[in-house]
Amino acid sequence: MINLNTTCPNTWCIGCGNFAILGAIKAVLQSLADEGLPLENIVLVSGIGCHAKIVDYINVNSFYSLHGRVVPVAEAIKLSRSNVKVIGFSGDGDSYGEGMEHLIFAAKRNIDITMIIHNNRVYGLTTGQYTPTSPLGFKGRSTPFGTKELPINPLEVMLASGATFLARGTSHGLELLKKIFKEAILHKGFSLIDVLQVCVTFDNLYEYYDKRVYELQDHKPWERQEALTKIREWNYNNDGRIPLGVLYRTEAPTFDEECKMGNKIFDRDSKIREYLQRSCL
Ligand code: SF4
Numbered sequence: 429m430i431n432l433n434t435t436c437p438n439t440w441c442i443g444c445g446n447f448a449i450l451g452a453i454k455a456v457l458q459s460l461a462d463e464g465l466p467l468e469n470i471v472l473v474s475g476i477g478c479h480a481k482i483v484d485y486i487n488v489n490s491f492y493s494l495h496g497r498v499v500p501v502a503e504a505i506k507l508s509r510s511n512v513k514v515i516g517f518s519g520d521g522d523s524y525g526e527g528m529e530h531l532i533f534a535a536k537r538n539i540d541i542t543m544i545i546h547n548n549r550v551y552g553l554t555t556g557q558y559t560p561t562s563p564l565g566f567k568g569r570s571t572p573f574g575t576k577e578l579p580i581n582p583l584e585v586m587l588a589s590g591a592t593f594l595a596r597g598t599s600h601g602l603e604l605l606k607k608i609f610k611e612a613i614l615h616k617g618f619s620l621i622d623v624l625q626v627c628v629t630f631d632n633l634y635e636y637y638d639k640r641v642y643e644l645q646d647h648k649p650w651e652r653q654e655a656l657t658k659i660r661e662w663n664y665n666n667d668g669r670i671p672l673g674v675l676y677r678t679e680a681p682t683f684d685e686e687c688k689m690g691n692k693i694f695d696r697d698s699k700i701r702e703y704l705q706r707s708c709l
Contacts, residue, residue, distance in 0.1 A: 430461050436484040445599025445625035449546060450482055452605035453515070457488065459610065470513050473502045475527065477519035478553045478627070479546035496526030499534045502541045510684050513542075513613060520547040521559040524582050528560070535589035535618050537683035542612045543620045545582070548627035549664070556630035563665045568630070579664040586620050587652075587659060587676055593619035594655070594676040598637050599626050604672060611674060617682050624670070637670065644673035652676065 432454045440446050461467050470488050474480035476495035483490035493501040502516040523531055523545055534541065550568060551557040557570040561582065565574035583594050593615040595608040605623065612619035624641075626634050640662070648654050655676035662668040 430458060430467065432457060432487050434485055434487050438485060439481065440478060441629045443626075443628040444478070445548065445623075445627065446478060446482065446546060448599040448602050448605060449479075449517075449544065449623055449625060450485055452602055452609055453482070453544070454486060455606050456609045456613065457486070460613070465513070469511060470515065471502075471505050471509075472515050472517065473498050473505070474517040475519065475522035476553070477522050477546075477551070478548075479517050479519040479522070479625075482517050482546075496522055497530070498523060499527055499530035499541075499543065502543075503534060503537075503539050506539060506541050506684055507687060510688060514540075515613060516541060516543045518543060518545055519552075519559075520545060520549055520561045520582075521551045521557075524560040524580065528585070531586065531620070532589045535586050535591035535620070538590060538592055538617045538680050539683040540617055540685075541619075542609075542615070543618075544609065544612075545620065545622050546625040547582070547622050548625045548631060549579075549633070550627050550631040552627045552630055561664050562631075566631075581659065581663050583620075583622055583659045583675060584656070587656060590618075590680075591620055591676070592617035592678050592680050593674070594659070595619075595621045595674045596624065596670075596672050597621060598624040598641055598672060600634065600637070601641070601643075601672060604643060608674060615677065617680055640668070640670045641672050642669055644671050644675070647671075647673065647675075649674045649677040652678070 472483045472490040474483045475498040498516040498518040502514045506514045549561045556568040558566045558568050558575050561579045564578050567574050597605040658671045658675050662670045
């Protein structure tokens with residue numbers, strides 16, 4: 429049994445959905461280690477927001493990045509160390525707001541990283557402003573009279589961008605989270621899990637989700653049209669049922685493999701030597 433705990437005091441609110449994500453990822457890391465994956469070959473990256481503290485609570489190599497910049501940091505780590513598994517943690521404000529362009533390009537490239545989005549549909553750390561996935565009419569610190577815009581469906585954006593693994597879980601479905609986290613980490617290519625993580629302090633949606641979520645059965649995640657239909661079943665605003673599980677999965681060449689084959693990025697040392705020799709002549 430590996431000790432994944434740290435001595436860092438946990439500052440999340442009692443009842444926060446982040447605890448479930450922490451519990452699930454620790455269980456998955458433990459099981460990967462039991463199966464022979466050295467944990468020094470895993471790097472965690474987080475952004476800015478309540479979610480970001482997760483890396484303080486797991487005894488694995490990690491990098492705290494800037495707001496909206498989890499993806500470029502994760503991509504850089506993967507490109508420089510192809511044997512490392514990189515898991516990015518980000519919030520809905522962090523990645524669907526400021527960092528959305530990075531997500532789109534990571535999906536388009538199919539770079540082999542996993543993104544776990546703590547989607548609580550509110551900026552919790554800054555005390556309750558609306559985010560790209562807040563429902564129409566959401567009343568928060570920055571919108572006391574309610575928002576005037578519809579939320580985006582991030583999974584639909586990711587599917588259109590070329591992501592090869594898409595899943596959804598909730599922070600009160602621990603067993604499903606463990607299953608989809610592990611599948612996503614072992615997937616070769618860009619994987620994203622949208623976790624409907626409840627923020628008990630600024631947008632307590634436990635009851636709302638309890639009434640609507642269901643786990644996918646007999647779903648064929650390799651069929652794109654079927655995946656799209658399931659992804660559109662709930663648009664983050666309507667009162668439709670909310671499907672959970674692996675929504676889409678396919679195989680495609682990864683960006684890191686393509687770079688390695690071209691041998692342009694990774695042959696840095698010989699290029700430097702060649703340049704130094706030329707400049708000494
Ligand atoms: Fe969790 Fe919300 Fe508290 Fe942040 S503010 S720790 S998201 S409950």
